[in-house]
Amino acid sequence: MTSYRALTFAPLSRVALVGGTHGNEMSGIFLTRHWLKSPFELQRSTLTVTPVLANQPAVERCVRYIDRDLNRCFTSEILQLDSKDGLPLEVCRAKELDRLLGPRGSEEGMHLIIDLHNTNANTGNTLIINNSTNHFCTHMASYIQRTLEGYECQVLALELKDSNLYDLSSVARHDLGVEVGPQAHGVVRAENMERMRKIVQTALDFVEMFNQGVEFPECDLDIYRHVRNMDYPRDADGEICAVIHPERQDRDWLPLHPGDPIFLTLEGQTIRFDGDRTVHPTFINESAYYEKKTAFSVTERVRVRLPPIHRLREGATLGEGASQ
Numbered sequence: 001m002t003s004y005r006a007l008t009f010a011p012l013s014r015v016a017l018v019g020g021t022h023g024n025e026m027s028g029i030f031l032t033r034h035w036l037k038s039p040f041e042l043q044r045s046t047l048t049v050t051p052v053l054a055n056q057p058a059v060e061r062c063v064r065y066i067d068r069d070l071n072r073c074f075t076s077e078i079l080q081l082d083s084k085d086g087l088p089l090e091v092c093r094a095k096e097l098d099r100l101l102g103p104r105g106s107e108e109g110m111h112l113i114i115d116l117h118n119t120n121a122n123t124g125n126t127l128i129i130n131n132s133t134n135h136f137c138t139h140m141a142s143y144i145q146r147t148l149e150g151y152e153c154q155v156l157a158l159e160l161k162d163s164n165l166y167d168l169s170s171v172a173r174h175d176l177g178v179e180v181g182p183q184a185h186g187v188v189r190a191e192n193m194e195r196m197r198k199i200v201q202t203a204l205d206f207v208e209m210f211n212q213g214v215e216f217p218e219c220d221l222d223i224y225r226h227v228r229n230m231d232y233p234r235d236a237d238g239e240i241c242a243v244i245h246p247e248r249q250d251r252d253w254l255p256l257h258p259g260d261p262i263f264l265t266l267e268g269q270t271i272r273f274d275g276d277r278t279v280h281p282t283f284i285n286e287s288a289y290y291e292k293k294t295a296f297s298v299t300e301r302v303r304v305r306l307p308p309i310h311r312l313r314e315g316a317t318l319g320e321g322a323s324q
């Protein structure tokens with residue numbers, strides 16, 4: 001077995017906890033509102049945790065967004081737009097949040113953003129990281145997975161290059177998206193809120209332990225790597241002409257083999273998966289993704305070896321093999 005050299009990361013003293021990035025995903029909205037009034041459970045000795053309600057106008061109307069999806073507005077291109085241009089509400093808010101929590105790539109921004117979401121898809125608890133090469137994030141996900149045994153948390157890596165980042169959590173040095181499902185949008189269910197709350201607590205415990213000098217040893221982590229999004233079948237007018245097949249509905253993360261049913265047409269015809277290898281679909285039939293032309297996301301399951309990590313010692317500088 002290859003042994004990896006330890007990676008070092010600077011301690012994390014500033015963490016933002018964000019709810020309401022989508023204004024109808026209620027677990028994070030309820031928790032964030034609670035923490036804004038009563039932040040005691042977020043307190044840790046080595047870090048400051050700031051709760052943020054990301055899209056107040058959308059939360060007030062209980063809609064995902066007003067003008068456009070806020071969680072797709074954090075591209076370099078959008079963040080560089082000139083504010084004088086009469087921009088859509090979420091574009092203005094993205095620029096504001098980038099100033100407040102970043103700016104992205106700067107030294108003074110948040111060290112970690114935890115962004116809270118719900119889905120109506122049967123995903124269970126999902127920890128989303130922008131890239132599986134960030135081993136602070138992979139270790140945090142691994143720790144949450146191990147600590148919340150009996151909870152089952154899947155880890156989804158979007159595998160975005162720096163030039164392709166688009167979501168709110170990418171403003172910070174490290175990122176964690178927490179996606180809890182299934183939950184209808186606009187509805188809050190106690191058990192989902194509790195699951196999300198425990199994941200957040202465990203993530204903050206991890207950061208605290210890391211800051212205090214705990215070393216996290218080499219280990220394996222099973223992740224689902226995002227490959228592509230699969231659209232619904234469409235007719236000549238571009239209208240959706242088949243729905244998720246009943247044998248695939250609610251079967252998020254479970255293997256989809258070539259030839260397995262995926263869609264059912266209105267005429268009753270089964271459409272089968274024509275891929276050449278087994279994949280693992282997720283966000284199956286998420287309502288907010290109809291407009292994004294996504295019936296489900298295709299992922300592949302891979303086992304990643306995580307190198308050991310520990311905090312940068314006081315007085316040391318980030319040298320070879322080190323990472324921010």
Ligand SMILES: [Zn+2]
Nearest residue numbers: 022025117118
């Ligand atoms: Zn969301």
